[in-house]
Amino acid sequence: MEKIKCAVIGTGIFGEIHVHTYKTYDRAELVKICDINEKRAKEISKKYSVKYTTDYKEISEDKEIQAVSVATPDFAHKDIVCEMLKNEKNVLVEKPMATNLKDAEQMVKQSKLSKKILMTDFHNRFNPFFVNLKESFDKGEVGNISFIYARLSDRIDVPLKWFTWSGKSGPHWFLFPHIVDLVIWFSNSLPKRIYAIGKKGVLSSYEVDTYDSVTAILDFGKFYATLETSWIIPESWPSIVDFYFKLEGTKGRLIVDFNEFVNKISSDIKKQTFFPFIVGYTPVDDKPFGFASLPIQHFIDCIFENKKPIITPEDGLINVKIIEKIIESIEKG
Ligand SMILES: NC(=O)c1ccc[n+]([C@@H]2O[C@H](COP(=O)([O-])OP(=O)(O)OC[C@H]3O[C@@H](n4cnc5c(N)ncnc54)[C@H](O)[C@@H]3O)[C@@H](O)[C@H]2O)c1
Numbered sequence: 001m002e003k004i005k006c007a008v009i010g011t012g013i014f015g016e017i018h019v020h021t022y023k024t025y026d027r028a029e030l031v032k033i034c035d036i037n038e039k040r041a042k043e044i045s046k047k048y049s050v051k052y053t054t055d056y057k058e059i060s061e062d063k064e065i066q067a068v069s070v071a072t073p074d075f076a077h078k079d080i081v082c083e084m085l086k087n088e089k090n091v092l093v094e095k096p097m098a099t100n101l102k103d104a105e106q107m108v109k110q111s112k113l114s115k116k117i118l119m120t121d122f123h124n125r126f127n128p129f130f131v132n133l134k135e136s137f138d139k140g141e142v143g144n145i146s147f148i149y150a151r152l153s154d155r156i157d158v159p160l161k162w163f164t165w166s167g168k169s170g171p172h173w174f175l176f177p178h179i180v181d182l183v184i185w186f187s188n189s190l191p192k193r194i195y196a197i198g199k200k201g202v203l204s205s206y207e208v209d210t211y212d213s214v215t216a217i218l219d220f221g222k223f224y225a226t227l228e229t230s231w232i233i234p235e236s237w238p239s240i241v242d243f244y245f246k247l248e249g250t251k252g253r254l255i256v257d258f259n260e261f262v263n264k265i266s267s268d269i270k271k272q273t274f275f276p277f278i279v280g281y282t283p284v285d286d287k288p289f290g291f292a293s294l295p296i297q298h299f300i301d302c303i304f305e306n307k308k309p310i311i312t313p314e315d316g317l318i319n320v321k322i323i324e325k326i327i328e329s330i331e332k333g
Helices: 015-024 038-048 078-086 101-114 128-138 157-162 176-187 291-305 313-332
Strands: 004-009 028-034 051-053 067-070 090-094 118-121 145-154 193-199 213-219 224-230 241-249 253-257 282-284 287-289
Touching (some): 015 038, 015 067, 015 287, 067 078, 118 291, 118 313, 176 213, 176 224, 176 313, 287 291
Parallel strands (some): 004 028, 004 067, 028 051
Antiparallel strands (some): 145 241, 193 213, 213 224, 282 287
C-alpha cells in the first residue's frame, strides 16, 4: 500500500499527538518533524525514530512530503501554513486557525490557489460524546435549538506553567474555538449579533497579559448561545479542563458534562484527587487512543481517498471571525 508521506511542524504538547498518530497509522509514513527548539526536536526524533530539522523550509522544500501538520503556538500558524500550501502540501492546522482574521483570510486564499487541503483541527467533531448528541439532534429528537450553553475552561497552571506564549493567546483563542465550532456545527448557521464581556487581572498579575475569563452571547435570531471560558480555575481543582455543553431544544435537551465522565484518582503521593481527561488521548499498547487522533487520521484518509475533509477552510475562518468579533465587543463595550 502506498502511504501518505507526512511531517509535523511544532512538536510540543499537542504536536506530539500528531507525531504519534502518523507514526502508528497504517496509511501514513512520518518522514520528518520540525521544531525550532532543537532540544525538543531531538527528544521527539529519538522517541519516535524520525528525522528532525529546526527549519520548516526544509519540510516545504522536501518534494516527497504530501501532508503537514502545523502545531506551532496559536499566533504562529500563518507563515508556516502558507509556505506549505505554496509548496503543494496538504495542511492540517491546529485550532485556532489564526489569532486574527487577516491571517486566516490569507491562509484560505492560499489553499484555493494551491488547490490543496486546509483543515483546522476541530477535534470535538470527532469526539464520540458530541457525535452521539449530533446524531440525536439531526434526527430531530429534541426539535429546534432554543438555546445553547457551553463552557470550556482550564486550570491556571495551563497558561502559567505549560506555555511561554500564553500572553499572545488567552482562553478566548485557546479554548473558545472548540465551543464556537460546536455551536456552528450543530446549528449550521451564523450569528447575527455578538455581545461579550471579559475580565483581566489575575493572569496579568503574573505578567501574562490576557483575559482571565470571557463570556459571550451569540444571537442567531431564532436561538442564542451563551459561551463561557476561563483560564484561572485554581490548581486545587481536580481536573485540568472544565467542559460542559447543553443544548435546550424545543422538544428536548442534550447535555454532556465532562466533569462526570472521568476517572477519579486519589493518592497519598499526589496529595490531591485528580480527574484525568482520558477520552482525548491515551496511549494504549503504544498506540494513540482517543478522539484527538481521529481528525489526524481523517486528514490522511482524505488525501488517500481524494475526498474533502468534513471541516472546510471556511469553518476555520468563520471561527476566527467570531472570536475577533467577541474581542471587539469586549473592547467596545
Ligand atoms: N495543549 C493542548 O491541550 C492543545 C489542545 C488542542 C490544540 N492545541 C493547539 O496546538 C497548537 C500547539 O499547542 P501546544 O500545546 O502543542 O503548544 P507547545 O508550546 O507545547 O508546542 C508548540 C511547539 O511549537 C514550536 N515552535 C514554535 N515556533 C515554531 C516554528 N516557527 N517552527 C517550528 N516549531 C516551532 C515550539 O518550540 C513548541 O515546541 C496551538 O495552536 C494550540 O492551541 C493545543
